[in-house]
Amino acid sequence: MAKSGIRIERLAKRFGSGDTAVLALKDANMQVAPGEVVGLIGPSGSGKSTLLKCLGAVIDPTAGRMILDDTVIYDDGWKVRDLRALRRDRIGFVFQAPYLIPFLDATDNVALLPMLAGVANDAARERARELLTALDVAHRAQAMPAQLSGGEQQRVAIARGLVNRPPVILADEPTAPLDSARAMAVIRILNDMARRFETAIIVVTHDEKIIPTFRRIYHIRDGVTQEEAGEGRGFES
Amino acid sequence: MISLAGRDILHAWGKFVFTGVGLGLLIGVTLTMAGVYRGMVDDGKALLDNSGADLWVVQQGTLGPYAESSSVFDDLWRDIRTMPGVAQAANVTYLTMQVGTGDADVRAMVVGIAAGGSGEPGWPPYLVAGRHITRGHYEAVVDISAGVRLGDVLRIRRNHYTVVGLTRRMVSSSGDPMVFIPLKDAQEAQFLKDNDAILMQRRRTEGNPEFNRPGVPGLVDAVIASQTSNSYVNAILVRLQPGFAAQDVAVPLRRWKRLTVYDRAEMEGILLGKLIATSARQIAMFLVILAVVSAAIVAFIIYTLTMDKIREIAVLKLIGTRNRTIAAMILQQALVLGVLGFVVGKIAATFAAPLFPKYVLLVPIDSVLSFAAVLAICVVSSLVAIRVALKVDPAQAIS
Numbered sequence: 066m067a068k069s070g071i072r073i074e075r076l077a078k079r080f081g082s083g084d085t086a087v088l089a090l091k092d093a094n095m096q097v098a099p100g101e102v103v104g105l106i107g108p109s110g111s112g113k114s115t116l117l118k119c120l121g122a123v124i125d126p127t128a129g130r131m132i133l134d135d136t137v138i139y140d141d142g143w144k145v146r147d148l149r150a151l152r153r154d155r156i157g158f159v160f161q162a163p164y165l166i167p168f169l170d171a172t173d174n175v176a177l178l179p180m181l182a183g184v185a186n187d188a189a190r191e192r193a194r195e196l197l198t199a200l201d202v203a204h205r206a207q208a209m210p211a212q213l214s215g216g217e218q219q220r221v222a223i224a225r226g227l228v229n230r231p232p233v234i235l236a237d238e239p240t241a242p243l244d245s246a247r248a249m250a251v252i253r254i255l256n257d258m259a260r261r262f263e264t265a266i267i268v269v270t271h272d273e274k275i276i277p278t279f280r281r282i283y284h285i286r287d288g289v290t291q292e293e294a295g296e297g298r299g300f301e302s
Numbered sequence: 303m304i305s306l307a308g309r310d311i312l313h314a315w316g317k318f319v320f321t322g323v324g325l326g327l328l329i330g331v332t333l334t335m336a337g338v339y340r341g342m343v344d345d346g347k348a349l350l351d352n353s354g355a356d357l358w359v360v361q362q363g364t365l366g367p368y369a370e371s372s373s374v375f376d377d378l379w380r381d382i383r384t385m386p387g388v389a390q391a392a393n394v395t396y397l398t399m400q401v402g403t404g405d406a407d408v409r410a411m412v413v414g415i416a417a418g419g420s421g422e423p424g425w426p427p428y429l430v431a432g433r434h435i436t437r438g439h440y441e442a443v444v445d446i447s448a449g450v451r452l453g454d455v456l457r458i459r460r461n462h463y464t465v466v467g468l469t470r471r472m473v474s475s476s477g478d479p480m481v482f483i484p485l486k487d488a489q490e491a492q493f494l495k496d497n498d499a500i501l502m503q504r505r506r507t508e509g510n511p512e513f514n515r516p517g518v519p520g521l522v523d524a525v526i527a528s529q530t531s532n533s534y535v536n537a538i539l540v541r542l543q544p545g546f547a548a549q550d551v552a553v554p555l556r557r558w559k560r561l562t563v564y565d566r567a568e569m570e571g572i573l574l575g576k577l578i579a580t581s582a583r584q585i586a587m588f589l590v591i592l593a594v595v596s597a598a599i600v601a602f603i604i605y606t607l608t609m610d611k612i613r614e615i616a617v618l619k620l621i622g623t624r625n626r627t628i629a630a631m632i633l634q635q636a637l638v639l640g641v642l643g644f645v646v647g648k649i650a651a652t653f654a655a656p657l658f659p660k661y662v663l664l665v666p667i668d669s670v671l672s673f674a675a676v677l678a679i680c681v682v683s684s685l686v687a688i689r690v691a692l693k694v695d696p697a698q699a700i701s
Contacts, residue, residue, distance in 0.1 A: 114700060117700055118697050118700055121620070121700065123620065123695075123696050123697040123700065124697060149619075149622045149623075149624065150622060152620060152621065152622045152696075153621060153622020153623075154622070158620060158621060158699070158700075160617075160699060160700065164613060164614070164617045164699060166306075166614050166617070166618070167313065167614065168306075168309045168310040168312070168313035168314070169304075169306075169309055173304060173309070177304070177621075178621055178622070180303050180304060181303070181621070181622055181623055181624075181627070182622075186303070186304065209313070225621070237700050
């Protein structure tokens with residue numbers, strides 16, 4: 066399947082009905098190409114999390130269109146039957162906190178996703194080790210999450226988001242708990258991985274430190290997105 | 303696919319082991335309670351087995367000699383012995399009382415056995431030490447669980463008895479050890495009054511004008527003699543000749559001798575259905591309560607363990623884990639906890655059983671049923687946690 070990233074058009078989400086209805090997302094439009102990292106910023110209550118949950122197929126939008134790698138997955142209704150498989154195979158997640166499974170070591174935390182998709186254990190672990198090597202945490206492959214530093218945990222979490230080679234990764238405040246140096250390192254890694262795996266990455270952030278690194282930024286205010294060019298030039302590999 | 307439940311257990315093995323041990327002790331109590339019931343039933347059956355009888359002849363209309371008191375004349379055995387199909391018939395008395403052993407006393411069933419020898423109905427079928435009773439008075443054969451030794455002296459009422467033989471598993475349906483003594487001594491122990499009471503009764507009889515009539519010499523002496531005689535036993539034990547069915551003999555005995563006769567099956571029904579029925583229901587109630595408590599504890603533990611992993615479950619659901627994988631993880635943990643608890647409980651019950659004062663019989667079928675019950679309880683208990691886990695919104699993983 067040709068990679069064309071993700072595109073959303075006129076996406077809307079209403080919570081409740083009647084007098085108590087809240088239109089959290091009014092008109093969200095976005096296009097992120099493969100290998101591109103864009104920022105999604107906005108004040109609290111602007112609809113960032115709602116948009117992220119819609120993109121992640123965690124909640125149902127009310128209207129609009131979503132196209133993933135030239136496949137319409139939402140057009141005023143889901144066009145894919147199995148949203149769980151969609152999340153597993155075609156959307157990667159990186160959270161504010163790493164949220165690694167505490168009883169699995171770093172390798173199995175990453176390998177779990179391909180295993181869930183039916184990949185044999187050995188093949189899944191091999192794929193996980195390759196990613197951990199690419200992210201420079203191969204030496205901690207057998208460590209449990211509690212034995213990893215914050216930065217190492219976040220890199221393992223990024224590996225988990227990438228392991229099924231999804232066309233899009235949704236990163237929710239991935240640098241919030243990190244200091245400047247580590248935050249910049251994470252953004253550098255995301256840029257590298259986006260280019261390497263031709264993945265579109267959307268980074269939701271409040272972090273002033275990393276906002277200048279984005280080439281393109283989507284501002285969201287009152288449920289409406291607005292695109293603008295960023296100050297950054299991304300990170301050259 | 304890796305076992306999420308197994309990995310979680312290995313990761314938090316200390317928590318699981320301690321929880322399993324705690325649950326195991328509870329299961330051990332449950333198994334022991336079942337063993338107590340089985341022990342009571344076995345004691346009842348041992349009582350019947352050890353009597354060596356095929357039929358129990360008792361006072362008409364009673365459930366004697368074990369479940370109710372029964373008195374029959376001690377010469378009836380001769381009539382019964384002449385009935386067709388009767389091989390042996392022997393008098394027997396049973397009296398549960400405190401028997402003095404040195405400075406202490408022990409609850410025991412005193413059995414009066416008729417003269418004869420080993421093999422007679424009512425006699426202990428085997429000894430583990432010493433010899434059978436050979437004298438007409440003041441010798442005793444005692445179950446080893448009474449804690450006495452050969453040569454010890456027992457005190458029953460106002461008489462003393464020397465222990466000449468020891469036997470094993472000769473117990474009443476309550477688990478009290480049996481003390482076998484000669485029949486005449488047992489009749490005295492059961493029916494004869496103390497000296498003061500006899501003296502008082504003589505004076506009352508002499509003072510009664512109905513018995514002490516002028517011009518009727520010898521009447522009062524005859525009445526007093528009848529009052530102090532001990533011509534009763536509790537039952538007559540009958541052993542059948544080969545080829546005779548129990549009812550072939552029991553029916554004519556009931557009809558012509560005006561007595562109540564029980565065969566082995568009927569006597570077992572009385573012992574199990576009436577004598578220990580209340581105790582059995584009591585134990586059954588305990589078993590039900592323990593099962594409910596165990597279920598509640600397993601449910602609480604599994605629920606707590608699941609709640610501790612809510613965020614991880616949300617992440618698992620977000621990244622595409624099937625509901626059945628998450629449910630299986632919780633269910634497997636509950637089952638592992640159950641298996642661990644059962645193993646600990648079985649070991650605890652096995653080692654604790656001999657320490658109980660009464661017989662605790664652990665039978666394999668109870669273990670099998672308990673194991674199945676534990677697994678069923680674990681499955682049911684995990685349903686609450688599974689329900690909570692399946693309701694977790696994957697959106698919780700996203701801030």
